[in-house]
Amino acid sequence: xxxxxxxxxxxxxxxxxxxxxxxxxxxxxxxxxxxxxxxxxxxxxxxxxxxxxxxxxxxxxxxxxxxxxxxxxxxxxxxxxxxxxxxxxxxxxxxxxxxxxxxxxxxxxxxxxxxxxxxxxxxxxxxxxxxxxxxxxxxxxxxxxxxxxxxxxxxxxxxxxxxxxxxxxxxxxxxxxx
Numbered sequence: 001x002x003x004x005x006x007x008x009x010x011x012x013x014x015x016x017x018x019x020x021x022x023x024x025x026x027x028x029x030x031x032x033x034x035x036x037x038x039x040x041x042x043x044x045x046x047x048x049x050x051x052x053x054x055x056x057x058x059x060x061x062x063x064x065x066x067x068x069x070x071x072x073x074x075x076x077x078x079x080x081x082x083x084x085x086x087x088x089x090x091x092x093x094x095x096x097x098x099x100x101x102x103x104x105x106x107x108x109x110x111x112x113x114x115x116x117x118x119x120x121x122x123x124x125x126x127x128x129x130x131x132x133x134x135x136x137x138x139x140x141x142x143x144x145x146x147x148x149x150x151x152x153x154x155x156x157x158x159x160x161x162x163x164x165x166x167x168x169x170x171x172x173x174x175x176x177x178x
């Protein structure tokens with residue numbers, strides 16, 4: 001009996017990984033939101049967020065998880081951001097050090113800026129966990145548009161992200177039940 005339960009759990013875990021790896025979220029279209037939120041991390045995220053901002057699909061941008069040592073001028077030079085855009089529209093969030101912290105920092109920023117809709121820009125392999133964490137912290141009336149940046153990832157790292165996603169979901173479930 002225990003062997004069957006363990007075997008069923010293992011199969012469920014394996015098939016879950018196959019689903020996770022083969023059906024990654026994709027980019028969003030040209031929909032407008034109040035703001036774009038970009039957790040720091042793999043390449044392409046910040047450039048995609050800036051592309052959305054410059055196209056007028058959002059009015060503000062939060063880059064969450066920026067190293068406290070990075071100065072706004074350094075950020076602007078590294079990503080070729082116009083001074084006007086840096087001043088009016090981009091916030092460098094420095095409080096987060098992980099995905100959970102990104103969600104908390106984003107929720108605080110959204111509340112402070114009275115944002116009602118956001119476009120979450122992150123890597124395709126990171127989107128599910130980032131969106132789930134964000135969903136726990138955002139006020140209920142805030143809508144989230146998922147905009148996943150396609151990015152190559154070694155199978156080992158994809159496997160790690162899958163397990164992080166499962167662990168975060170199980171932890172939330174455990175806390176809800178307890």
